Amino acid sequence: xxxxxxxxxxxxxxxxxxxxxxxxxxxxxxxxxxxxxxxxxxxxxxxxxxxxxxxxxxxxxxxxxxxxxxxxxxxxxxxxxxxxxxxxxxxxxxxxxxxxxxxxxxxxxxxxxxxxxxxxxxxxxxxxxxxxxxxxxxxxxxxxxxxxxxxxxxxxxxxxxxxxxxxxxxxxxxxxxxxxxxxxxxxxxxxxxxxxxxxxxxxxxxxxxxxxxxxxxxxxxxxxxxxxxxxxxxxxxxxxxxxxxxxxxxxxxxxxxxxxxxxxxxxxxxxxxxxxxxxxxxxxxxxxxxxxxxxxxxxxxxxxxxxxxxxxxxxxxxxxxxxxxxxxxxxxxxxxxxxxxxxxxxxxxxxxxxxxxxxxxxxxxxxxxxxxxxxxxxxxxxxxxxxxxxxxxxxxxxxxxxxxxxxxxxxxxxxxxxxxxxxxxxxxxxxxxxxxxxxxxxxxxxxxxxxxxxxxxxxxxxxxxxxxxxxxxxxxxxxxxxxxxxxxxxxxxxxxxxxxxxxxxxxxxxxxxxxxxxxxxxxxxxxxxxxxxxxxxxxxxxxxxxxxxxxxxxxxxxxxxxxxxxxxxxxxxxxxxxxxx
Numbered sequence: 001x002x003x004x005x006x007x008x009x010x011x012x013x014x015x016x017x018x019x020x021x022x023x024x025x026x027x028x029x030x031x032x033x034x035x036x037x038x039x040x041x042x043x044x045x046x047x048x049x050x051x052x053x054x055x056x057x058x059x060x061x062x063x064x065x066x067x068x069x070x071x072x073x074x075x076x077x078x079x080x081x082x083x084x085x086x087x088x089x090x091x092x093x094x095x096x097x098x099x100x101x102x103x104x105x106x107x108x109x110x111x112x113x114x115x116x117x118x119x120x121x122x123x124x125x126x127x128x129x130x131x132x133x134x135x136x137x138x139x140x141x142x143x144x145x146x147x148x149x150x151x152x153x154x155x156x157x158x159x160x161x162x163x164x165x166x167x168x169x170x171x172x173x174x175x176x177x178x179x180x181x182x183x184x185x186x187x188x189x190x191x192x193x194x195x196x197x198x199x200x201x202x203x204x205x206x207x208x209x210x211x212x213x214x215x216x217x218x219x220x221x222x223x224x225x226x227x228x229x230x231x232x233x234x235x236x237x238x239x240x241x242x243x244x245x246x247x248x249x250x251x252x253x254x255x256x257x258x259x260x261x262x263x264x265x266x267x268x269x270x271x272x273x274x275x276x277x278x279x280x281x282x283x284x285x286x287x288x289x290x291x292x293x294x295x296x297x298x299x300x301x302x303x304x305x306x307x308x309x310x311x312x313x314x315x316x317x318x319x320x321x322x323x324x325x326x327x328x329x330x331x332x333x334x335x336x337x338x339x340x341x342x343x344x345x346x347x348x349x350x351x352x353x354x355x356x357x358x359x360x361x362x363x364x365x366x367x368x369x370x371x372x373x374x375x376x377x378x379x380x381x382x383x384x385x386x387x388x389x390x391x392x393x394x395x396x397x398x399x400x401x402x403x404x405x406x407x408x409x410x411x412x413x414x415x416x417x418x419x420x421x422x423x424x425x426x427x428x429x430x431x432x433x434x435x436x437x438x439x440x441x442x443x444x445x446x447x448x449x450x451x452x453x454x455x456x457x458x459x460x461x462x463x464x465x466x467x468x469x470x471x472x473x474x475x476x477x478x479x480x481x482x483x484x485x486x487x488x489x490x491x492x493x494x495x496x497x498x499x500x501x502x503x504x505x506x507x508x509x510x511x512x513x514x515x516x517x518x519x520x521x522x523x524x525x526x527x528x529x530x531x532x533x534x535x536x537x538x539x540x541x542x543x544x545x546x547x548x549x550x551x552x553x554x555x556x557x558x559x560x561x562x563x564x565x566x567x568x569x570x571x572x573x574x575x576x577x578x579x580x581x
């Protein structure tokens with residue numbers, strides 16, 4: 001940015017009415033007092049944004065201004081400047097024409113950096129201008145890493161120093177603000193959380209072993225190993241996390257649960273903390289709960305067009321039970337919250353009973369189960385009924401009492417949502433009967449069961465056409481006429497997806513409506529296989545078939561479907577008319 005002596009770019013700001021002459025005079029005085037640039041002082045005093053200043057500089061010097069927001073630079077160009085060079089100098093390449101590389105910088109007077117780039121890259125350099133924050137954001141997007149001091153350098157600091165951290169727990173609590181003066185372990189834990197958030201992780205796992213600590217992030221459902229800090233840091237890291245989660249630091253023999261509120265960048269996040277004693281020390285898992293994840297609507301869940309219409313009709317029903325099934329981490333909570341958000345209107349009263357409350361939803365009454373005082377699901381549901389709700393969410397039907405209370409709520413004119421841990425939709429029916437709920441009550445109250453899994457979706461930045469092998473198509477059971485119309489895709493791997501080829505997740509579903517025939521099967525105590533066959537006969541697309549739909553549309557890969565949904569006997573004769581949408 002321009003130094004105090006060269007303030008002519010300010011004429012542009014004055015002409016455009018961005019700043020007043022008085023504001024400019026104040027900024028110039030501050031610049032001379034603090035040995036800063038006028039541009040920096042204008043931004044610091046909040047008289048102009050960094051975007052305004054850089055636009056004015058570009059106009060005054062006849063340079064090109066580039067808006068980097070959302071811009072996608074080809075990987076072939078990004079590779080021309082090493083990541084270390086880009087980060088150290090806050091520059092990013094954007095174009096390469098006729099052996100002239102266009103590089104975005106934030107300061108038109110930083111000739112030293114431009115000359116250094118010419119020397120390092122051995123080519124002609126042209127420059128364009130953009131604010132420094134925008135350049136840093138673009139670097140993070142395209143190089144797929146985190147900004148600022150990395151956890152690697154923090155670990156190096158620990159490894160290089162022979163400080164014993166085992167007895168320093170009382171020094172780790174100082175305040176929530178973390179800066180360069182904070183204790184190293186405080187900064188390390190903050191960096192781990194920041195890095196996990198920037199890499200879109202859903203969990204951070206800190207696992208102790210005999211000679212090391214293993215730190216892993218779960219990104220898009222897959223665990224990725226990150227660091228191996230020295231074993232001696234375990235007590236310090238665990239103590240710091242316990243202090244943040246307001247746990248008992250002295251308790252090392254029993255499992256503990258807690259919660260941390262943390263701010264990373266502009267985001268306010270909730271972290272659910274679980275500590276489990278193992279034979280090598282205390283293992284910690286931090287579950288990152290991002291409120292943005294539950295702002296999605298029913299349309300974004302990944303339901304096929306047919307299932308979407310059926311599900312919309314279901315959640316408009318005045319009473320009945322809708323069950324969502326799947327293993328832990330299959331997105332059941334997100335699906336139910338999307339349904340509640342859709343139903344959340346001023347004329348409806350919605351109450352939830354959860355263990356624990358994961359996300360706080362405005363306009364919805366949420367109750368948390370507390371076993372220590374005898375406040376369990378059944379007791380909350382019993383109290384709910386006296387609150388005259390329209391819609392009830394029961395976190396999980398774990399036992400006969402909870403299931404019975406949910407059924408009673410449904411029979412008295414409430415719409416009840418709940419989850420069950422079963423492998424598919426039809427199994428939920430027999431699971432409830434196994435719990436001790438009479439089959440006639442299950443048949444008369446359950447109106448639908450939605451089974452689901454989460455699959456990783458192909459990275460939009462590096463997806464390319466792909467032709468599966470004959471053996472893969474044969475194993476998948478996709479006939480030739482469907483293969484000819486299919487749009488098979490695969491991710492090559494780029495900075496946007498950390499070279500993995502996948503970015504983001506989507507649900508695959510099987511939606512079983514409890515029709516008159518299925519109701520008869522439940523009355524007759526038929527087994528899961530017979531109920532499943534009847535549901536398929538009546539048009540239920542299985543998890544596997546719904547997954548194949550997403551493969552054929554180029555959303556995911558066959559390997560991903562094989563990973564989460566196994567092909568069953570009932571999938572041997574797939575009705576591909578169901579996926580010809």
